[in-house]
Amino acid sequence: xxGVSQSPRYKVAKRGQDVALRCDPISGHVSLFWYQQxxxxxxxxxxxxxxxxxxxxxxxxxxxFFAERPExxxxxxxxxxxxxxxxxxxxxASHVAAGVTGELFFGEGSRLTVL
Amino acid sequence: xxxxxQNSPSLSVQEGRIxxxxxxxxxxxxxxxxxxxxxxxxxxxxxxxxxSIKDKNEDGRFTVxxxxxxxxxxxxxxxxxxxxxxVYFCAxxxxxxxxxxxxxxxxxxxxxx
Numbered sequence: 001x002x003g004v005s006q007s008p009r010y011k012v013a014k015r016g017q018d019v020a021l022r023c024d025p026i027s028g029h030v031s032l033f034w035y036q037q038x039x040x041x042x043x044x045x046x047x048x049x050x051x052x053x054x055x056x057x058x059x060x061x062x063x064x065f066f067a068e069r070p071e072x073x074x075x076x077x078x079x080x081x082x083x084x085x086x087x088x089x090x091x092x093a094s095h096v097a098a099g100v101t102g103e104l105f106f107g108e109g110s111r112l113t114v115l
Numbered sequence: 116x117x118x119x120x121q122n123s124p125s126l127s128v129q130e131g132r133i134x135x136x137x138x139x140x141x142x143x144x145x146x147x148x149x150x151x152x153x154x155x156x157x158x159x160x161x162x163x164x165x166x167s168i169k170d171k172n173e174d175g176r177f178t179v180x181x182x183x184x185x186x187x188x189x190x191x192x193x194x195x196x197x198x199x200x201x202v203y204f205c206a207x208x209x210x211x212x213x214x215x216x217x218x219x220x221x222x223x224x225x226x227x228x
Contacts, residue, residue: 004158033214042119042204042218043159056214091158103149104216106158 002026004107006092012113013082021077021110023092031095032075033104034067038088046090049075050098082114118142119207121219128226134192136222138205141186145207145217150179150190153202153221162203163190195226 005024013019025032030051035043036059045059051072060067064083069075079086089111093104120139128134136150146167151159165172165179165188172179178191192199205219 031214033216035218040124040220042121042206042220044218045215048214058213059215093158103161103164104159106151106160108156108158 004092004094004105006090006107006110008110009108010111010113012115014115015082015084017082017114018078018080019082019112021079021090021112023075023077023094023107025073025075025092025094026096026105027073029094029096029105030072030098032069033093033095034075034077035091035093035106036061036088037091037109043091046077079112082112084114087112087114117219118145119205119217119219121205121222123222124220125223125225128195128224130197130226130228131194134190134195134199134224134226136190136192136203136205136224138188138190138219139186140188140207142207142209142212142217143183143186144209144212146210147208148179148181148188149206149216150177151204151206151218153204159204192224195224197226197228200224200226 032049034046037043048056049069064080066078089109091109093106149164150162152162153159181188202221204221208216
C-alpha cells in the first residue's frame with residue numbers, strides 16, 4: 001500500500017488478555033517506530049527498529065510489552081496480560097532512512113480499550 | 116518531565132485571520148523541531164520543520180519561528196482556513212538523544228467560517 005497500515009483499528013480486550021497489534025510500514029522503509037498515545041496526550045515513544053534490529057526499546061513501559069520485526073518489514077507489538085492503563089492508541093510510524101529523522105509517516109493507529 | 120510543552124489545549128480563530136500555536140521546550144540539546152497535524156481517527160501527518168541553527172522556516176501558509184534563547188517555537192498559519200481545524204503537535208529530537216522524537220500534548224485549532 002501507499003501508506004503505513006495498522007490492524008486492527010479497534011481492539012477491546014478484557015483485563016488479563018494478550019493482544020497483538022500489527023504494522024505494515026511503507027515498502028522499503030528502513031526505520032519503524034511504535035508510539036503510545038493516551039487520551040489528551042501527545043504520542044510517547046515506545047520502541048525503534050532499523051530493519052529487523054530493535055535498536056531502542058527504552059520506552060516500553062513494562063516487560064509485558066514486546067515488539068518484533070523479524071524480516072525487517074511487518075512489525076507486531078504484543079501486550080501480555082493487558083491492564084486498564086494500557087488503554088491508548090498505538091501508533092506505528094516509518095521512514096525510508098535509518099536513524100533519527102523526525103519526519104515520520106504515521107499509520108492511523110490501533111485503539112486499544114481494556115475493560 | 117515534559118520536555119516539550121504546549122500550554123494551550125485549544126485555540127479558536129476566524130477564517131482568514133492568523134493562527135499562532137505556541138510550544139516551549141526545556142532541553143537545549145534538541146537539534147530539530149517539527150509540527151505535525153492530526154485529524155480525528157487519523158495518524159499525525161508531518162507539516163513543517165526547523166533546524167536548531169535557523170530561526171525561521173516558511174512553507175506556503177505555514178511559518179515556524181524558533182527563539183532558542185527563550186526555548187520557544189511557534190507555528191503561524193496565514194490565512195487560516197476551516198480545513199486547518201485539527202490537533203497540532205509540536206515535536207523535537209536530538210541526534211544524541213537516541214531514536215525518540217518527543218511530542219507535546221497538542222493544541223486543538225478551530226477555524227470558524
